[in-house]
Amino acid sequence: MFAAFLPKEFNFFDLFEKQVGFAGDAARYFKELVTKGAIDENSLSKMHDIEHQSDDVSHEIIDRLNKTFITPFDREDIHSLTKELDDIIDMLYTIVSRMKVYKISGANKQLIDFAVVIEQSVASVAAAVKAMRHMKHSKTITDACVEVNRLENVGDTMRDKALEQLFENEKDPIVVIKWKEIFQYSETVLDICEDVVHVIESIFVKQA
Amino acid sequence: MFAAFLPKEFNFFDLFEKQVGFAGDAARYFKELVTKGAIDENSLSKMHDIEHQSDDVSHEIIDRLNKTFITPFDREDIHSLTKELDDIIDMLYTIVSRMKVYKISGANKQLIDFAVVIEQSVASVAAAVKAMRHMKHSKTITDACVEVNRLENVGDTMRDKALEQLFENEKDPIVVIKWKEIFQYSETVLDICEDVVHVIESIFVKQA
């Protein structure tokens, strides 16, 4: 009810929603790119734009943090949350960039499966971020955390199967090196999503 | 002496001891598996059970944290400690799972050496966790930390020697890729043990 006197508090929620929106954009574009199976200079630059916009929001969050006396939760948690959200987008950019460096082309069924799961996990992360505004909605947060954890397990299994087939079928070691990294980085995106919801859980613990 | 009024406090120590007990189980089973040199569906599933039990304790710790007003130390440290203990078991599970994915079989002398050092390091971690209950026993904690640090250095040397021989003798690049990862992950277990005792040291610093 003191909201009118503390307008700056609310900006954090707006900014986090904005940033998780960019994570959603990155996940959708990642799926589009790996489905098409071709990374050119243009697609890399578009992914870079999304990453840059997320960076800008991060800087705005830190900047406002410096200028705001009262914050809705711990300053350190605000730092962690914006960093982890940024890490999701960074990792997606890294994968796309590495695919270009490795001159990988052609749609890979397993990578597309990863992209689908990543898009789902980021959507659940977004739901958790949005529920932070009303910390009372703990069920939304808990459900999102359970789902992100579940998808991380799904990703583990997908990576293991992908690696198993890769080492079974691919005889060119250079190709093995490339795809091993792509699959492991894809699973890492799901690990970072889990880290984000852990930060949110930890914020929630302190508010409880 | 207020223990009777704060029964929930004590559960954290019980739960951490339970969880570090699972880390000990995982380390012992890991040594058994690599000594036998064969990972089948059964052994993977048994390792998975241990990981699952550790997960359950983690969730119980977080759950009690949500419901407990007074905790023996910082809520964030309780979070970190249970996460790091879980990471030890996760990493051991990852190694075993990767060995199965890579269809590695046969006992490897260097990996057995790693398993022995890992078992020792986890035993020292367990000693440090147990001493937390009586924070006054700082010598036990300090000794355990020194030992875990020492074993991490031993592990560094072991990994370097293992990699040197691997790159010197193994001509099949695919085999090099597989074992390089197994050796590096094995050393990572010792790094995580060091992270655990660093969390305990940091808790101790705050209590001092």
Added chain:
Amino acid sequence: MFAAFLPKEFNFFDLFEKQVGFAGDAARYFKELVTKGAIDENSLSKMHDIEHQSDDVSHEIIDRLNKTFITPFDREDIHSLTKELDDIIDMLYTIVSRMKVYKISGANKQLIDFAVVIEQSVASVAAAVKAMRHMKHSKTITDACVEVNRLENVGDTMRDKALEQLFENEKDPIVVIKWKEIFQYSETVLDICEDVVHVIESIFVKQA
């Protein structure tokens, strides 16, 4: 103005400056070694000495932390800062040690470029650490953070170009495995420098 009554406070700044000085030594020696392009037992041992001296300062910092009631900033941040500074030196030692394990010899133009950027980044980290003593000098800290971030981006581009040429030109998969790791670790040094200035920024946020 209460400095006379709180002599211990100032030791932290002295110790952090000492430790970042060792990071500077490590970066300079790293550049020297990769320019010469030969890592022998002697050079490894000299790098190890620097790492050991940094470790000693770390332990002194933690030890004083245990004995000091009033600290210039959060105890946890003191922990993080000394750990991250140590990580810079550890990573440089790891690269040098890995080059010896891999029997890499001969100057590599791209690795020398990395060493130059690492030396610059560590110099900016040192400027930020030195400015901590006078937290009012926020411009020095901000400038150093901007520079360290910029150099991390430079490093990303360098790594991508180095990997691109490696995968394009090198036909021996074993050589690809070795250099891929060396280039990625070199970029990681710049990531750690960024982590250090993030800790300093976060300390600064709390003091603001």
